[in-house]
């Protein structure tokens with residue numbers, strides 16, 4: 001079994017990513033942290049949309065869906081909520097369906113091979129995400145890839161550091177895994193930029209602080225507070241949105 005890390009979803013277009021591998025997509029600030037919190041709060045399903053139009057259409061099709069997301073951190077017109085994990089942590093989402101479109105995280109899910117196993121990982125669910133990925137990779141006898149969502153196509157320090165954290169945990173759980181050069185790089189980044197340092201140095205932290213979202217940072221930078229691991233379970237045929245569920249008993253297609 002091999003582990004590779006992609007620091008930017010665009011790297012996938014230079015290789016032939018295998019549809020059989022298990023992909024952990026990381027967008028620490030904030031999409032994959034937000035998804036994890038949504039399921040913690042009881043959500044039945046989260047539908048990831050690439051565009052605002054797709055999200056609005058999915059909301060129109062099924063009354064009762066909650067429309068969430070952002071563009072440049074702002075809640076788009078016609079949406080119910082933004083992309084704040086702290087806000088969702090205060091809501092009862094029992095049995096609700098949410099539609100989510102964000103600048104980087106939801107797009108990264110779409111960048112992975114269609115029909116591949118995709119898990120949403122972050123500091124908040126780190127150990128659980130790694131355990132789930134490992135279990136699935138062992139069952140399928142496949143490799144694991146960690147995809148950093150990055151920031152508008154640019155390297156994002158917090159995603160790379162989180163990838164290093166997950167890789168360290170994976171090595172702890174399965175020391176025999178073969179690691180690619182990218183893994184050494186990510187672990188070095190994590191060792192030099194643990195969450196306390198990311199709070200100060202990561203551009204995304206500074207951006208969230210500037211708009212008064214410091215509460216979000218408490219969720220995004222906290223390690224292992226959740227055992228929820230959102231997973232892509234299929235595609236909604238009418239809209240093309242990716243369906244994410246947790247727990248596995250709610251799996252739709254895969």
Ligand SMILES: O=C(O)[C@H](CS(=O)(=O)O)OP(=O)(O)O
Nearest residue numbers: 029030031072102103104105
């Ligand atoms: O909502 C977020 O934090 C970001 C938007 S931005 O990159 O900070 O402008 O979206 P995400 O897709 O969660 O990275």
